[in-house]
Amino acid sequence: METVTFSPPLYKQRHQMVVKLVEKCKAQKVADLGCARCTLLSRLKFCRFIEVLVGVDTDLELLKDNMYRLSPLPCDYLQPRPSPLTVRLYQGSVAVKDPRMLDCDFVSCIELIEHLDTADLVKFPEVLFGYMNPAVVVITTPNADFNPLLPGIVQFRHCDHKFEWSRSEFQAWCLNIGRKYDYSVEFTGVGEGPEGKETLGFCTQISIFRREHIRTPETEVKNSESPYNLVYEVVYPSLSDRKILHNAVLNEVIFAAECVRRQFIDSDAGRQSEWRTWGADSRECAQDRFSPEVSRIGGQLHIPLHTFFTNPRVRQLSGSLQQLQEILQASDRVKLSHSGSLVLYPAGAENSDN
Known part of the structure; x- marks a missing residue:
């Protein structure tokens, strides 16, 4: 079987799609859940509209090893941003509510949900859509329909994946969330297959949720404890100073x-x-x-x-x-x-x- 390759690499296509959406939305508080090596965050920090940039992951050592990616560069001091930027990294689970994650304009979940076990996957929609209730959410996950084009795959694309959904399974899950939490849903993807295989869809399937109405969390939830562990925080120089x-x-x-x-x-x-x-x-x-x-x-x-x-x-x-x-x-x-x-x-x- 001919090897399927992507140019630019698939992860870059996913990140570029997120960056474009953030810029289009002019989002000011952006969170990346399952930020891992902080690769996406290191690109998002250059978006001029963002004032608060948050990354969350369960792997403490991974966060510590990669937090340097989010440090200000010499150019950030020579050409300060017009508006302030605060970057924070938290160790925490996306299945747990933390009040510091409220008021996000935009949340990305890039190749995250397939790593969640059944219990966390059940809790995840309520935490993200019911509690955090951001204006825009982007979720990406492997398209299992595309897997026959990828040689060497026995079951899943990664050993840590708990599942990989077909397009019909993913869309059904997303549409159910949209109905329950009052979000519209748009489906797209990145990573086109070879000619003649268009019916299999994109290698990465993507859903874009847009909030229909703002809902205010209950007071006792807002005032709840903050279970996430703050690993890193930095404030960039800005002309607001x-x-x-x-x-x-x-x-x-x-x-x-x-x-x-x-x-x-x-x-x-x-x-x-x-x-x-x-x-x-x-x-x-x-x-x-x-x-x-x-x-x-x-x-x-x-x-x-x-x-x-x-x-x-x-x-x-x-x-x-x-x-x-x-x-x-x-x-x-x-x-x-x-x-x-x-x-x-x-x-x-x-x-x-x-």
């Missing part, structure tokens, strides 16, 4: 001033030169012109403050010319003239910002 916002403004001003210095020194005095500034929504450089009012006096360049405010990124971050002036006056990283209308920047060697 005043100190980080001001630091971002200073970085942009210093970068722009250094561009002015380099171009000014390379050009004839008093002649307009081009300098490069960061675009408001891009990390690529966009060209602009600095004012002919820029002058060199002794060892300093005198750069009008309003010149920096023409930089879209500086204007976006500071909000107004007055606020830009106040941010610079409060810092020792940038020197202003006595009137506060000029930035005085070294004209000689590159500013080390020490």
Whole structure:
């Protein structure tokens, strides 16, 4: 039998589908149940709308071994998020209710349900749909109808699988949940088979649940104990933090001033030169012109403050010319003239910002 391969790999197709749905929903609190190696979470952390990202798994050692994937990167400090992001990992069972899992906008269960034993599978819908009651839920699981195309499978695709459902079995289970908890259900999948085998469906079958009405959990349930064990928590730098916002403004001003210095020194005095500034929504450089009012006096360049405010990124971050002036006056990283209308920047060697 010809080996069936998928490009990109099946797990990447599943994750990409989830990321697209999260971005479309503009979800702010997202949970991945059965997060395992945190691979999906490590992609979701780049979604700009998410403010709380939660992973849950029963395997404590697996969580500890992979939580580094969720740590902030250097770029997260150089280009802080516009909104805050808190990432948490819990050790816990999806068959157990924990009040910290309430208020989720989006929950993903990627290749999870087939690992649940009968008792947990019975409890799972009530925990997820009845208690957590998120706006959107995505569940993926192997399609048993597709298994004849996968060589070497005797019973299930993985030794830990407790079952693998056909499309009719999975759809019946999902539709019953939708009726009971007031969710609409859409079915799709990823991993197409070879030509002529379309009747077998996708290798991975997927259900997308969308909540029809919001239901408020009972007060005693909301105030119940929190059985999950918090394994990891990190808060990403964001522009919602005043100190980080001001630091971002200073970085942009210093970068722009250094561009002015380099171009000014390379050009004839008093002649307009081009300098490069960061675009408001891009990390690529966009060209602009600095004012002919820029002058060199002794060892300093005198750069009008309003010149920096023409930089879209500086204007976006500071909000107004007055606020830009106040941010610079409060810092020792940038020197202003006595009137506060000029930035005085070294004209000689590159500013080390020490």
